[in-house]
Amino acid sequence: MLRYVLNEADVAAVRFGISPLCELGLSLRAIRDPSRYPLQLPWLARTERARSGLDLAALTALVDERLWTPDFLNPRPESPLTRIEDELDALSGLSAAEFRRDLVAVHGHVPAAFAGPARAAVRRLVRALRELWDATFEPHWPRMRAVLEADVVHRGRQIAQSGLSAMLNGISSTVDYADGVVSVRLRDPTDRTQRIGGSGLTLVPTMFTRRGSAPVGDGPPMIMYPARGQGALWETERVANPDAVAAVLGQPRARLLAALGEPASSTELGVRFDVTTSAVNQHLRVLRDAGLVTSTRYGRSVLYLRSELGSRLLSPFG
Incomplete structure (x- = not known):
């Protein structure tokens, strides 16, 4: 406790904070034991081929059988806007003492992949994480x-x-x-x-x-x-449309309105409905102009949420 x-x-x-490096480090647990992370099995399947060319010896040395990872992979983010480039730059300056201490705290020893001069080991660490990010996170990070x-x-x-x-x-x-x-x-x-x-x-x-x-x-x-x-991230969504609302708004906009009971970005909605982000944005602009959804900028994203008027429009059919 x-x-x-x-x-x-x-x-x-x-x-609150969002840490790309924290996500990267914790993903090693799903890679090591996929059975414990069923919601991320689609991500694991999509990135399996890309992972085969990575420095797996270094990456697997960062997680133990309990699925613990070293604390240097879990930096405290200063905001929800943290960038992976900044976190990897900071990790490059990790001291030899902290590097060894955090590895020993997890494994009880320094794994063979990171034996030898600490500076060379830290460079290998950062390089392996950068390659993991580029191959498996960068294409999916907006979602x-x-x-x-x-x-x-x-x-x-x-x-x-x-x-x-x-x-x-x-x-x-x-x-x-x-x-x-x-x-x-x-x-x-x-x-x-x-x-x-x-x-x-x-x-x-x-x-x-x-x-x-x-x-x-x-x-x-x-x-x-x-x-x-998380469960909806990798799946396209099929929302049952109230016929009367769909007749007024059109099916695409009715489906979007029904899905916006929780905040979501146009990128996420595009993935869920298996359409382009630009098409989603066109419909969202119409819904927002009609007062049926609201929008709020959050960092690099714009999040949309069904308005009270939009909820009232759907409520007889909910």
Whole structure:
């Protein structure tokens, strides 16, 4: 059990972040044991051929049989706008002591793939991760980021509507919040209590965890939790259309309106409905001009959400 003790200032400073490097590192768990990550099996299947040409010796040395990964793969993001280029640049400057310490914390030793001079090993680490990103993440990252950003928007709405406590108690079945203490039930048998003391708690949605998790060591307070909406990411969506609404709006717009009960980007919607992003954008502009959907810019994405008027239009058919 890990307990983060928050004072009043810490409660006010709880924030969200998105870390491409964290996603990259956690994806190694799905690669090692696909059976534990059924929602990401389509991603694994799509990227299987691309992974065959990577430095698998280095990549597999970054995860153990418990599916633990070194803390240097889980940097605390400063915002939801973090870029992989910046995180890999920071990782390149990893000290030899921190590199070895985090590997030993996971494996009990430094794996053979990273034996020898630490600087050369760190270069191999960064190169292997960069190749993994380019081959398996770069083509799909806009879709993934859209899901992660939509999750953050949803959690923000929860805080506004029901308060921080309700949000924290809803991010994972293994995370509980009460009386200023966030408890995370980890597989690590060690019982730890960490007073945040003004350093802030960062919540990081991810596609590659099934439960709340945290860094192995005593790094900056951070909880990684499963993002909502993963199940629909790799599948095209078939929404049953209310005939009367479809007759007024047309089937494509009626389907989009029905799907926008949760925030989504045009990129994500294009994947779900198996149409081009430009076609989705044309329909969304019409729906927005009619007051049936709202749009909000979030980082590099524009997220769309059905408006109250749009919900009322559908409600007799829901």
